[in-house]
Each structure stands twice: as C-alpha cells, then as structure tokens.
Amino acid sequence: MDLNDFKKGKKEKIAVIGLGYVGLPLAVLFDTKYNVIGYDINPQRIKELKEGYDRTKEVETEKLKNCQIEFTDNPQKIKEAKVIIITVPTPIDQHNIPDLKPIISATKTVGKNIQKGSIVVYESTVYPGLTEEECVPILEQESGLKWKQDFNVGYSPERVNPGDKQHTIDKIKKVVAGDTPEITEFLARLYSEVITAGIHKAPNIKTAEAAKVIENTQRDLNIALMNELSIIFNKMGIDTKEVLEAASTKWNFLRFEPGLVGGHCIGVDPYYLTFKAQAIGYHPEVILAGRRINDYMGKYVAENTVKKLIKAGKPVKDSKVLILGLTFKENISDIRNTKVIDIYNELLEYGVKVYIHDPFAYPDEVKHEYGIEMIKDIQQNKPYDAIIVAVKHRPFIEEMDFKEYKNLMAEHPILIDVKGIYDKEKAQKEGFTYWRL
Numbered sequence: 001m002d003l004n005d006f007k008k009g010k011k012e013k014i015a016v017i018g019l020g021y022v023g024l025p026l027a028v029l030f031d032t033k034y035n036v037i038g039y040d041i042n043p044q045r046i047k048e049l050k051e052g053y054d055r056t057k058e059v060e061t062e063k064l065k066n067c068q069i070e071f072t073d074n075p076q077k078i079k080e081a082k083v084i085i086i087t088v089p090t091p092i093d094q095h096n097i098p099d100l101k102p103i104i105s106a107t108k109t110v111g112k113n114i115q116k117g118s119i120v121v122y123e124s125t126v127y128p129g130l131t132e133e134e135c136v137p138i139l140e141q142e143s144g145l146k147w148k149q150d151f152n153v154g155y156s157p158e159r160v161n162p163g164d165k166q167h168t169i170d171k172i173k174k175v176v177a178g179d180t181p182e183i184t185e186f187l188a189r190l191y192s193e194v195i196t197a198g199i200h201k202a203p204n205i206k207t208a209e210a211a212k213v214i215e216n217t218q219r220d221l222n223i224a225l226m227n228e229l230s231i232i233f234n235k236m237g238i239d240t241k242e243v244l245e246a247a248s249t250k251w252n253f254l255r256f257e258p259g260l261v262g263g264h265c266i267g268v269d270p271y272y273l274t275f276k277a278q279a280i281g282y283h284p285e286v287i288l289a290g291r292r293i294n295d296y297m298g299k300y301v302a303e304n305t306v307k308k309l310i311k312a313g314k315p316v317k318d319s320k321v322l323i324l325g326l327t328f329k330e331n332i333s334d335i336r337n338t339k340v341i342d343i344y345n346e347l348l349e350y351g352v353k354v355y356i357h358d359p360f361a362y363p364d365e366v367k368h369e370y371g372i373e374m375i376k377d378i379q380q381n382k383p384y385d386a387i388i389v390a391v392k393h394r395p396f397i398e399e400m401d402f403k404e405y406k407n408l409m410a411e412h413p414i415l416i417d418v419k420g421i422y423d424k425e426k427a428q429k430e431g432f433t434y435w436r437l
Helices: 023-030 043-050 061-066 075-080 101-113 130-143 181-192 205-236 240-247 269-279 286-311 340-349 363-370 394-398 402-408 424-429
Strands: 013-017 035-039 070-072 083-086 118-122 151-155 174-178 199-201 320-324 353-357 384-389 409-417 433-436
Touching: 013 023, 013 075, 013 101, 023 035, 035 075, 043 070, 075 101, 083 101, 101 130, 118 130, 118 181, 130 151, 130 205, 151 181, 151 205, 174 181, 174 205, 181 199, 205 240, 205 269, 205 286, 269 286, 286 340, 286 384, 286 409, 286 433, 320 340, 340 353, 384 402, 402 409, 424 433
Parallel strands: 013 035, 013 083, 035 070, 083 118, 118 151, 174 199, 320 353, 320 384, 384 409, 409 433
Antiparallel strands: 151 174
C-alpha cells in the first residue's frame, strides 16, 4: 500500500471507529495530514461534533470547526476507507470480567464494510491474543474475506491521558505492530507522519497488546502499595504524605501516592491480563492482590468519615455529608468506573444523607449511569457535618479555602481530603477535624 495515496487530497482515507477520549483526538491529529472519516454509533455525538462541540473537552471548538473530518454515524461510509482504526472502550462487567461487547460489535460493523486490501488497526486495550484470536475470525466471517490474503490487521495501543494538555497524543511515543513485517512498516510510516515523539515497532501484535496492558498494571500495583501503606500508617498514627515526602529525598524512590483508582484504564486493564492468565491455567497472585486493595479504598474512605463523625459526637444517621468531585480523575468530565461512587454508596448504608457536587461531570450522564441527582449549588443543603474532597479539581484548589468550607459546615467541621490537597496543620489550626489518605 502506497502511503502517498493517503496524503491530504489523495484518494485513500482513514476511518476512526469510536469518537471518545481516544478516537476523537486521534482523528483530529490524522486530519492534519490525511483524509479522515470519523464514525460513531451515537448520532447525538456526531451532531455535536459537526457543530464543533466536544463534550469530553479533549478537543477545542476552534480545532473541531477547522478540521475536515467527515463525521458520520452511517457504517456504510467505512467502505470508503483503506485503513480502519478501532478505538472503542474495553470495559469490565460487575464481576470484573472483560466486557468485549463494544469491541466485538465494532469488529462486526467493520467486517461488514471492509474492502480488499484494507488494514484494520486496533487501539483499544485488550489482553494479549485478542486481536488475532477473537477479532480476526469475526472480520473474516462478516466480510467473506481471507486474513493476510485480502486484508491485514495491526495493533497500536492508545496512550491518551484524558485532561492532560501537556502529554498530548502527538508527544507520546507510539507502539505499532502488524500481522506481517510489511504491515508493521506501513503503520510505522503512517503514524510517524503525525506522531512527533517517534515510533517503536513491536515484533508482533501480541507483544504490543501485552505492552499496553502492563503499563497500567504496573501503575495499579504501585498505587496499591501506597494505599496499603496508608492503611498501615493510619493505624499507627503516622501521616502518609509526610512519610512520602521524607522517602522522596532518596534519588531512586518512586513517588506514587495513595488514592482512588478508577477510570477506564488503570482500574480496568489489569483484569484483562488476569482474565487471560486464568484462561491459560495460571492464577495471578500479586496483580489481583493489588486490585483488591484499590477496589477497597472507596469503602475505606467512607468508614473513616463515619469514625470522624462519631468522634466529633455527631449522630451518623441523617448526618449530612457533601462529596466534592465524582469524576475518576481531576479536571475531566469522565465518570466511567469512578471509585467516588463507592464512598457515596457506603455512606448511604450508614444512613448518611449524601450530596454530590462536581463542576466537570455532566448531570444527565451521572443520572443515567448512577441514578444520582447532583447538586448545582453547594450552599443549598448547608450546614454539612462533613465535607469529602474526593477529586483534585482545579476549582477546589483555586476557589475553595478553609473560610469557605467553614461557612458550609456545622459545629466541629470535618474535612476529609482524599488527595491531600490542603495543608493539614492549617486545617487543624482553623478548627477542622482533618483526615487524608
């Protein structure tokens, strides 16, 4: 396949399937050099993108309005593309088992619409072997075409960090792998036109899939260690943040911090690897231990909030607690797999009246996903018995201070600072019962 045929204004097109946090920035980046079709099954999403509005806030309105991407929810348009890149979510179900429905559905749609000579590239996070063992047979069945004879596949793991305006997609080295050396070479040249950080050619697709899944597994385990240490230190009356500051003075100490591990990557990807490991007869111990610790942390924060209420002489039942932040990380609107919901649900079990405010999350999405009505005005239900700052959103750092919090709270104010945003000594001087991970 000749890369020159893909250059802007030439005949060949690239289709990006799934226009979420990963797919849309990728499509916009490719649009700078190639002809791009952006496909999504959600007609409302397509309508918004055509109007220059990105609800994920990953791409600015001006960029969207100036791009030449052909946004569509018509799967027939995929037929026009020679390179098709699948960037749909790969979540887990309530039993922590990989939910392959989105990727299988996208593969079926693509299979119905690929032509001879097409290359189908997966960027979704999967377990090693999924592309060739699960997706290729579906592509063959739906298309009637033969793999490596009529079409090829590749894998290039996404490395998008939502909300991060510094480490943008073009500034992160891209791993690529094809089902033949020629396809690997073609994909390396295709991506290198838009990725300034460089390309790493993996020897095969399984290696590229494995590389992606261990990136987040490693982070998950490191955070799990910090979370376990924070539980131990809390029992010993030692401040974890102060311990980390002291330990960080050594040059080779890795500074991870305790916290809630949610979202669609770190809290999910390890389960893809453990699922595959168990399928081939190995029971992973360390990875699952880390997952158990991290999945427990929402409950742990709620338990410590209740302990502080009791210590302050406040009745737990019908006490009022305000949670600030619901998204899985700071300064984004993504609420997928957020662990803040575990704090909320655990407090409800104790009979606490819980209110949630998040300046970034969309109320309609929160209502649909969790059945919760967020509050717009944090003043409306005051005085609160405790406030939990669960997410490190910019407005909570820049616009809220101890005076503001005191104004919202009853006597003996309790501040639960999950991410350690505020100064502990100052909080205690101001009369707060203060606790952090």
